Amino acid sequence: MARQLHTGGAINEAIAIAMRSDPSVILMGEDVAGGGDRSKEGTEEMGGVLGTTRGLVGEFGMNRVRDTPIAEMGLLGTAVGAAATGLRPIAELMFMDFLGTCLDPLLNQAAKLRYMFGGKAKVPLTVRTVSGAGMQAAAQHSQSLYWMTTGIPGLKTVIPSSPSEAKGLLLASIRDDDPVIFCEAKGILNQVEDVPEGDYEIPLGEARVVREGSDVSLVGFGATVRVALEAAAALAGAGTSAEVLDLRSLSPLDEEAVLGSLEKTGRMVIVDESTPRCSVARDIAALCVDRGFDFLNAPVKCVTAPHTPVPFSGVLEQAFLPSAQDVLDAVGEMG
Amino acid sequence: MDLSRDDLLGVYRRMRTIRAFEEKLQELVAAGKVGGFMHLYVGEEAVAVGVCTHLGDADYVGSTHRGHGHCIAKGVDVKAMIAELLARRTGTNRGKGGSMHIADVDKGMLGANGIVGGGIPLVTGAALSAQVLGKPNVAVGFFGDGATNQGQFHESLTMASNWGLPAVYVCENNGFGEFTPTEFAVPVKDIADRAAAYGMRAEIADGMDFFDVYEKAGRAIELARRGEGPTLLECKTYRFAGHYVGDPTPYRNKEEVEDWIQNRDPLDLFESKATEAGVLAADDLRTVDGEVDQLLREAVAEAEQAPKPEPADVLTDVYVRY
Numbered sequence: 001m002a003r004q005l006h007t008g009g010a011i012n013e014a015i016a017i018a019m020r021s022d023p024s025v026i027l028m029g030e031d032v033a034g035g036g037d038r039s040k041e042g043t044e045e046m047g048g049v050l051g052t053t054r055g056l057v058g059e060f061g062m063n064r065v066r067d068t069p070i071a072e073m074g075l076l077g078t079a080v081g082a083a084a085t086g087l088r089p090i091a092e093l094m095f096m097d098f099l100g101t102c103l104d105p106l107l108n109q110a111a112k113l114r115y116m117f118g119g120k121a122k123v124p125l126t127v128r129t130v131s132g133a134g135m136q137a138a139a140q141h142s143q144s145l146y147w148m149t150t151g152i153p154g155l156k157t158v159i160p161s162s163p164s165e166a167k168g169l170l171l172a173s174i175r176d177d178d179p180v181i182f183c184e185a186k187g188i189l190n191q192v193e194d195v196p197e198g199d200y201e202i203p204l205g206e207a208r209v210v211r212e213g214s215d216v217s218l219v220g221f222g223a224t225v226r227v228a229l230e231a232a233a234a235l236a237g238a239g240t241s242a243e244v245l246d247l248r249s250l251s252p253l254d255e256e257a258v259l260g261s262l263e264k265t266g267r268m269v270i271v272d273e274s275t276p277r278c279s280v281a282r283d284i285a286a287l288c289v290d291r292g293f294d295f296l297n298a299p300v301k302c303v304t305a306p307h308t309p310v311p312f313s314g315v316l317e318q319a320f321l322p323s324a325q326d327v328l329d330a331v332g333e334m335g
Numbered sequence: 336m337d338l339s340r341d342d343l344l345g346v347y348r349r350m351r352t353i354r355a356f357e358e359k360l361q362e363l364v365a366a367g368k369v370g371g372f373m374h375l376y377v378g379e380e381a382v383a384v385g386v387c388t389h390l391g392d393a394d395y396v397g398s399t400h401r402g403h404g405h406c407i408a409k410g411v412d413v414k415a416m417i418a419e420l421l422a423r424r425t426g427t428n429r430g431k432g433g434s435m436h437i438a439d440v441d442k443g444m445l446g447a448n449g450i451v452g453g454g455i456p457l458v459t460g461a462a463l464s465a466q467v468l469g470k471p472n473v474a475v476g477f478f479g480d481g482a483t484n485q486g487q488f489h490e491s492l493t494m495a496s497n498w499g500l501p502a503v504y505v506c507e508n509n510g511f512g513e514f515t516p517t518e519f520a521v522p523v524k525d526i527a528d529r530a531a532a533y534g535m536r537a538e539i540a541d542g543m544d545f546f547d548v549y550e551k552a553g554r555a556i557e558l559a560r561r562g563e564g565p566t567l568l569e570c571k572t573y574r575f576a577g578h579y580v581g582d583p584t585p586y587r588n589k590e591e592v593e594d595w596i597q598n599r600d601p602l603d604l605f606e607s608k609a610t611e612a613g614v615l616a617a618d619d620l621r622t623v624d625g626e627v628d629q630l631l632r633e634a635v636a637e638a639e640q641a642p643k644p645e646p647a648d649v650l651t652d653v654y655v656r657y
Contacts, residue, residue, distance in 0.1 A: 024468070026467055063466075064467065069490070069493055069494060069497065071489075071493060071494065073456070073486050073487055073490050074456055074459070074486075074489075074490025074491050075490075075494075076456075077453075077455070077457060077459070077487055077490070077491065078456045078457075078459045078460040078463055078491065078494060079460060080456070080457060080460060081397070081456055081457035081458060081459055081460020081461050081463070081464075082460035082461070082463045082467075083460070084440065084445065084457065084460070084461070085445075085461040085464040085474075086464045086468060087460075087464045087467060087468070104450055104453060104487070105453075105456060108449070108450050108453060109448075109450075109453060109456075109457060114652055114653070114654070114655070115431055115652050115653050116428060116431055116432040116438070117428050117432060117436070117438045117446065117652075118426070118427070118428040118430070118431045118432065118652060119651065119652035120428070120438070120440055120441070121438070121440045122655050153653055154653055156657075176655075176656070177656065178654045178656070178657075252657050
């Protein structure tokens with residue numbers, strides 16, 4: 001049975017299922033319970049700044065649902081140590097921008113322990129983090145920094161595009177034995193759809209064809225899948241058949257799915273809401289040129305945010321974010 | 336003293352092994368047989384051994400760039416360590432870690448760490464594991480005086496104190512953060528003073544005296560095991576060698592260094608106390624010296640014969656599954 005859930009509800013359900021099925025799974029982060037003192041009558045927990053984890057402390061208790069101080073480096077470093085010594089922590093980094101305060105535990109510890117130790121350790125850690133623009137949260141609470149974690153060997157980076165995808169991908173991430181950065185794009189948080197009940201996993205590293213097409217491939221991930229679908233609907237009205245591919249995970253990357261779609265359509269547009277330099281979009285463009293050159297009937301197009309910080313004004317933020325019109329323009333330029 | 340004659344021989348054997356290991360390493364570096372950055376633990380032996388004598392394999396330690404002593408004190412195989420430093424496939428880390436990442440998780444050794452302060456949150460996490468899973472184990476973090484200026488120290492000790500974690504934070508205050516004297520970099524008289532900021536117990540031990548470290552570490556570890564939370568233990572010690580192998584040490588006064596080496600050597604102090612108490616005889620210790628030298632000679636000979644990694648090994652051990 002499926003019921004309608006928004007993305008936060010689907011994530012909450014995935015965490016609860018994972019915690020019920022494995023006593024080594026814990027949840028830790030700033031205000032994941034939210035409030036600290038569970039004994040005070042007339043108070044309720046916040047369940048995180050967006051309410052995503054509300055109710056979990058009631059079911060699993062304060063031993064397994066831990067409010068940390070606002071100390072991201074201690075939070076993530078401790079989670080890495082716990083993961084290397086028998087726990088399977090889900091650590092919440094409230095906004096991905098806060099990577100600036102706590103990169104070392106991810107870059108130099110989580111990503112490298114297994115390799116440095118010759119394969120004699122594992123770090124089954126999931127870092128849930130809210131990424132991307134769309135809430136007028138401005139320059140320090142809106143960045144899509146998945147390009148950075150994607151570029152670090154030893155880390156995996158996952159970014160779901162809808163509530164049902166978020167549930168299955170999060171369950172797979174939590175149960176994965178490697179450190180996973182799980183990006184919850186702001187652009188999908190208010191999305192509501194049918195989400196299957198019960199326990200299911202979506203394997204990491206397998207992209208999904210969301211819409212079949214034959215004339216052009218639109219590759220998206222996270223919030224840009226919806227942008228690609230809007231563009232595909234408009235293109236269909238104009239007689240162009242667009243295929244939409246949802247990458248689901250950026251590392252591992254389903255290269256065969258990207259090249260398979262390119263082989264079918266001969267034209268490639270990548271839609272990425274991060275800034276363009278050293279981006280996932282340009283990485284996939286390079287893949288298409290390197291391994292798919294013979295399939296290409298037109299230049300590869302990258303539709304990304306501009307090389308700027310994220311602005312506050314709603315007008316500016318919309319100008320910053322890639323839109324369906326930007327995708328249509330890119331397709332138009334391909335001739 | 337709760338240590339038997341056999342215990343004390345074991346203590347001396349580990350301290351002597353650390354000293355001889357580091358001296359052997361200097362020879363190997365001079366002979367061009369070992370590459371990479373190397374930081375020696377000579378002079379600080381009483382700290383690692385004084386603390387780790389209280390620990391079992393299921394207790395964890397986190398370490399620093401100066402980590403060989405912590406490995407040996409925690410019971411990591413010395414031959415596999417030498418093989419690692421000679422970059423062999425038979426090394427503790429299969430030749431992928433080297434000196435600054437030498438580790439053996441099965442022995443509860445969570446790795447030397449190339450990032451100053453980087454090991455402190457890792458042991459805090461190991462203590463969290465013990466607490467969540469209800470295990471009677473403790474986690475001990477070793478770090479230098481310099482690391483106490485890092486945010487990782489501050490954030491980790493804050494969390495450990497909030498949660499009453501079974502952790503002991505052992506600061507090896509050897510007087511220098513790299514080349515800069517501690518008093519230029521640390522604005523408090525004793526590192527132990529910093530514990531007050533976390534509402535944490537603190538103790539100061541003479542890091543050159545095994546018996547003092549042993550007693551104070553024992554108290555802190557026992558309290559942690561009983562669920563009475565973390566302690567910051569400052570051990571005042573001295574780095575007999577430079578910051579790294581090859582450091583010309585122009586920043587240290589030669590008489591000061593000689594004074595520590597001649598009058599405060601932790602192995603000499605141990606020997607005089609143990610022999611004056613009549614528990615061990617000098618002959619017992621010379622026998623151990625010979626056995627340790629023999630072990631290291633064998634370790635080097637075996638490692639030199641051991642296979643190097645294959646180039647294709649560069650691709651393995653990045654992920655469990657990818």
